[in-house]
Amino acid sequence: MDNQKKKGGVVALILVVLVVLAAVLILPKIYKKYLKANSKVSGKAYLYIPTNATYQQVLDSLDKNELLIDQSSFLSLAKDRQLSTKFKPGKYPFVKGMNNRQIVNMLIAGNQEPVDVSFRNIRLKENFAALASKKLEFDSSSFIHLLDSADFVAKYGFTKDNVYTMFIPNSYQMYWNISAKDFFERMNKEYRTFWTDERKNKAKEIGLSPQEVTILASIVDAEALMDKEMPTIAGLYLNRLNKGIKLEADPTVIFANNDFSIRRVLNRHLRKDSPYNTYMYKGLPPGPIMMPSIAAIDAVLNHENHNYIYMCAKEDFSGYHNFSDNIKDHQANAKRFQKALNERNIKK
Structure with missing residues (x-):
């Protein structure tokens, strides 16, 4: 009976030691992977993920802009969460103290930061297109192509000559990766709101x-x-x-x-x-x-x-x-x- 108690005590001790060892060896890795701060920025920086970007381009951008302290722990969690097939395009803020879990969740959920687009007293529509393309993802030529399309602008009640009257100077918030067409439609909505x-x-x-x-x-x-x-x-x-x-x-x-x-x-x-x-x-x-x-x-x-x-x-x-x-x-x-x-x- 005493021998059985001794054996039981030994087994229990071994289990405790194994649990302690596991905790010592595994918990730091779990902490590092999920909870430890992994944002390298001291204040605030941005990751821009273009429409149709590949996963490798996302990783290259993270590396080029030096946004991560430890890329290996990020890649490990990203693999577990299948980030390679779930990330969304946009402009994402990185702030001091962010951990891998927060970063991966942000990129999967598409929780990007909106862009402030302000304009007033711009002389030509070409100048306006250039300004918009500096603030947003689409290029100026794609926007000018819409403005110069008689068939497209006619759907909204304009001509190529007067379509520039649609843009009401003000400050607007929108997502960086908005398309030229969606930007036009957003401005048309603002135009209809303005004309009470x-x-x-x-x-x-x-x-x-x-x-x-x-x-x-x-x-x-x-x-x-x-x-x-x-x-x-x-x-x-x-x-x-x-x-x-x-x-x-x-x-x-x-x-x-x-x-x-x-x-x-x-x-x-x-x-x-x-x-x-x-x-x-x-x-x-x-x-x-x-x-x-x-x-x-x-x-x-x-x-x-x-x-x-x-x-x-x-x-x-x-x-x-x-x-x-x-x-x-x-x-x-x-x-x-x-x-x-x-x-x-x-x-x-």
Whole structure:
């Protein structure tokens, strides 16, 4: 009986020793694999996984950007979790203290960090495409291809000329790997949200479509250095439209000539044959000459009612304008401004 007790005690002791040894040998490996911090960054860094990236590209990016302290423990857990077939594209934040379990779960779940995309007062759609492609994954050419597709933009109620009116300047959050088409649709959703019934009714009251309001707003924005003048300038151009008078807006001539260094519009500039040259053609141009601000759009919708049909920059170069309702006063204003240009030797 005593021998059996002794044997039982020995077996129990051996089991305890084995358990202790297992704990000593295995638990650190488990801790290292699952719970030990494995993010090498001291603050915050990002892993970008492009659409259609291979698993090897993901691993190469982790290595190239030095995001992991110990790659072997990460690879072990990644293999167990089948990360090679489950990772998702996107922009992923790495912060100090992250462990393998958190990193692998993030890449499998697609828990990426959204990107802030802000834009305003961008002159050309090509400039806009370039800006968007710097913030997001898609390249600018794929986005321009959509904007230049008459069939595509027609589905949303636009033409190739006026589709740029769809983009409402603001700050938006979206995922880095959004496609060019999904980005366009997101912007169309924002456009429809912006054009409330109140705004659409105001546009209808002045006899313009939302696209036409934005086209006019682009001219107003280009003319007005001071936001407070926008409603006055908008009212002036609406007066000219309603009277069938050419808008004769210098910014449209500059746009038509595709020379944005022009400071003084000359007769040779006015001879440029373009639908955007409002000295040559009546009515609004076919599209905007820049991305107007929300303030400019609302200035058109809430324009000032007056009789002005002429405007000229003030000769003090303050950024403000002299307004008039007759040609005599306008010519006097223009003469003073031309004299000021000559005195400053501004020839072009």
